[in-house]
Amino acid sequence: MDFKRKIETGKFVVTTEVAPPRGTDTTLLIEEADLLSGCVDALNVSDNQRSIMRMSPLGVAHVLQEQGHEVILHTTCRDRNRLALQSDLLGAWNLGVRNILAMTGDHPLLGDTMGTKPVYDLDSTQLLQAIQNLNRGHDIMNRRLDGGTGFMAGAVVRPDPNDKMQLLRLKRKVSCGARFIQTQPVYNTEEFKEFIEKVSHLNTHIIAGILPIFSLKTVKFINDKLPGIIIPQEVVERIKNSTDPAEEGIELAAETIKKLQDVAGGVHIMPIITHQHTEAILKRAGMLH
Amino acid sequence: MIISRQKDLQVLFEGLSPDDSFFVIGCGKCAKKLRVGGQKEVEEVFWRLVDRGFRAVGWYVISTACSINSWEEIASEKPEIDDATAFLVMACGNGVSVINRVSGMKAYPLLDTTSIGGVCDDYMLHEQCAACADCNIHLYHGICPYAQCPKGLQNGPCGGSIDGVCEIGSERSCVWAQIYEEAEKSENLEVFTEFHPPKDHSKKVRREGLIEKI
Numbered sequence: 001m002d003f004k005r006k007i008e009t010g011k012f013v014v015t016t017e018v019a020p021p022r023g024t025d026t027t028l029l030i031e032e033a034d035l036l037s038g039c040v041d042a043l044n045v046s047d048n049q050r051s052i053m054r055m056s057p058l059g060v061a062h063v064l065q066e067q068g069h070e071v072i073l074h075t076t077c078r079d080r081n082r083l084a085l086q087s088d089l090l091g092a093w094n095l096g097v098r099n100i101l102a103m104t105g106d107h108p109l110l111g112d113t114m115g116t117k118p119v120y121d122l123d124s125t126q127l128l129q130a131i132q133n134l135n136r137g138h139d140i141m142n143r144r145l146d147g148g149t150g151f152m153a154g155a156v157v158r159p160d161p162n163d164k165m166q167l168l169r170l171k172r173k174v175s176c177g178a179r180f181i182q183t184q185p186v187y188n189t190e191e192f193k194e195f196i197e198k199v200s201h202l203n204t205h206i207i208a209g210i211l212p213i214f215s216l217k218t219v220k221f222i223n224d225k226l227p228g229i230i231i232p233q234e235v236v237e238r239i240k241n242s243t244d245p246a247e248e249g250i251e252l253a254a255e256t257i258k259k260l261q262d263v264a265g266g267v268h269i270m271p272i273i274t275h276q277h278t279e280a281i282l283k284r285a286g287m288l289h
Numbered sequence: 290m291i292i293s294r295q296k297d298l299q300v301l302f303e304g305l306s307p308d309d310s311f312f313v314i315g316c317g318k319c320a321k322k323l324r325v326g327g328q329k330e331v332e333e334v335f336w337r338l339v340d341r342g343f344r345a346v347g348w349y350v351i352s353t354a355c356s357i358n359s360w361e362e363i364a365s366e367k368p369e370i371d372d373a374t375a376f377l378v379m380a381c382g383n384g385v386s387v388i389n390r391v392s393g394m395k396a397y398p399l400l401d402t403t404s405i406g407g408v409c410d411d412y413m414l415h416e417q418c419a420a421c422a423d424c425n426i427h428l429y430h431g432i433c434p435y436a437q438c439p440k441g442l443q444n445g446p447c448g449g450s451i452d453g454v455c456e457i458g459s460e461r462s463c464v465w466a467q468i469y470e471e472a473e474k475s476e477n478l479e480v481f482t483e484f485h486p487p488k489d490h491s492k493k494v495r496r497e498g499l500i501e502k503i
Contacts, residue, residue, distance in 0.1 A: 140487070158448050
């Protein structure tokens with residue numbers, strides 16, 4: 001069953017993320033994706049994540065689909081205006097991409113290419129609406145197209161039950177066509193349950209983000225580079241006191257997934273750098289047999 | 290008010306030709322108020338030019354650099370202006386452009402124009418307006434997100450807005466947090482529940498390059 005069908009039928013989904021290469025060599029990308037064969041429903045392909053220049057996710061999506069993987073194409077508003085976004089989406093559909101994750105995109109000031117002009121002609125809700133139009137066979141101006149798309153569109157959220165603005169924004173994303181939502185990393189499952197209770201009335205499929213921690217270096221990376229993600233002290237202590245931090249990280253991620261199994265509509269695993277432990281996490285969580 | 294800041298004069302001076310004769314021009318409106326183009330700053334630049342060995346022929350603060358009715362009037366008040374071969378202008382880009390147009394002389398900007406803003410209680414307010422030609426600031430409780438959000442977002446904050454702080458730097462507050470505060474105060478959260486369509490950028494582009502009679 002493909003990702004779209006699973007979302008439509010309310011099944012628990014497992015997704016993960018791969019980063020396009022910083023160059024033309026796709027060897028590592030394909031190796032990483034191969035580690036995930038049979039483990040996940042779809043691979044997210046990021047779009048110049050954190051404003052760091054990499055290969056176009058559309059090019060990567062094509063490579064991965066050739067290898068038999070289903071993809072969720074990240075589409076951000078940072079680098080393209082409404083003309084380019086729409087035309088890329090039409091191209092993506094023709095290349096066989098069926099799932100889109102619509103995002104605003106990190107500001108270029110956070111990235112590696114100083115002096116870049118930020119575009120943001122649309123925001124993520126406007127992009128979601130544009131995708132709805134394409135799905136109806138119309139462009140953003142409501143003019144009929146020679147063939148429309150049938151994308152499964154999704155969006156992202158920080159699952160903070162106390163951030164009223166983000167909750168309102170989520171509601172609007174759903175009303176603009178976000179049929180699945182991938183969240184920022186979850187460590188505090190009780191807080192996540194609170195979040196789910198607050199958004200349970202929304203007609204969408206919430207997929208909880210899992211960012212496994214295999215070392216204190218990962219803790220530092222999250223604290224330095226990913227603001228808003230709070231790692232509970234207990235988690236840090238377990239990694240710190242373990243003789244095998246990678247093994248402890250697998251256990252911690254699996255424990256979180258188990259706790260979320262009946263709460264979320266799926267999990268989205270996004271380790272930093274490599275997927276060498278992703279299969280082990282899913283096995284430990286009882287997701288693979 | 291147009292917000293400007295002074296360029297690095299050291300770098301700017303390195304790019305000037307020693308063959309030119311310079312006249313320094315300030316602006317008595319925004320640049321003076323912001324203390325980047327009033328008499329004090331203009332005189333300071335003039336003497337720095339002299340110290341560096343450039344030929345500096347004079348200085349003058351025009352009452353409003355972007356609104357000049359007669360160049361002749363200015364020239365009659367400051368006859369030494371005729372000895373200049375280049376102007377160094379301490380005004381916003383508007384001022385430099387107008388001076389260039391009315392004088393027909395080479396004009397170097399000494400300021401970088403950053404935004405349309407204001408001054409309130411001695412505090413400089415940056416980016417109050419983006420001059421988008423499609424104003425809907427009333428929808429956002431008097432705070433323009435198109436001007437003040439670094440992404441110009443119309444439909445609420447991005448995921449990088451955390452605890453009222455903008456993703457591009459902890460010293461910047463998220464404009465959407467301010468809008469939310471105002472919306473809560475007035476018990477009207479419509480701005481967060483209504484969908485705002487993309488901006489119509491054609492309204493702005495249509496004015497570019499036009500010269501219209503007032």
